[in-house]
Amino acid sequence: MRCPFCNHDDTAVLETRASDDGTVLRRRRQCPACEKRFTTYERAELSFPLVVKKNGSRVEYDQSKLRASLGLSLRKRPVTAESLEAAIGRIESKLMSSAEKEIPSERLGELVMRELKKLDKVAYIRFASVYKSFEDVDEFADAVLELKPRKDKPGA
Template sequence: MKCPYCGFAQDRVVDSRESKEADSIRRRRECERCNKRFTTYERIDEIPYMVVKKDGRREKFDRQKVLAGLLHSCEKRKVSTGQLQQIVDAIESFVVDSPERERSTSEVGELIMDQLKAIDTVAYIRFASVYRDFKDVREFKAELEELLSGRDAKKGSRAQG
């Protein structure tokens, strides 16, 4: 917390009290450079983080919904719960780090697919087939071919290196 008088970033808390409405905490602080006292208020962040759906609707970000989609995609695959938790944590951080407090579901979905592709390609294809709403086998085949051509390109670059 910066001192409003001298701008120094080091202070100590002299006193803390809950507000009468119990919706905030009042803290008396003392600057360690100029020794002047000032008051800060700490409140719970009540504005939810949102995702914007393809049709423009907004919905609260839900960690459990992301985890459920991942669990479904990784069913009977050798993907640990720790790996899934890391993906969910990364997605949540991505949403929370948004300056507007919202992200599009397309951004979230692409990030999930990037993470899954690195861990398990079958789980990635399963997730992509639902997320991208493949209409027929041709779309599914095109995604598989793109995945395989990317893998072949990586093998070729390793062989040359």
């Protein structure tokens, strides 16, 4: 692995850890030339389904777009990089296990919303407000109410 700081050809692995779900390896590395440390993430490279957009066009799945979208929703929220990587891993795992050649963008959006709901409620609302194109405050309020735990009615 080339050093991102000084471009030295080889770096040493200091520590390797698997993610909780076992789909990603996190490696702490150090460059012997400049002695700076950095983290890399390793995952199996598999072919993902094409994403079918609302207008019918088809685009290749792009992890950087997914990461950017999640990152925007999670901006200034208390979510670790490891948690974000694990969420991306779970989304990609679901994409791969579907064994479909194509997936509607709406389905991908639902997978993202499901992960954000588990990670951070504020990030979920941020994403949902754009993804679902809220037109008014009532739609926003409905999404917030959806997050609140339901209390069983007495006698029900």
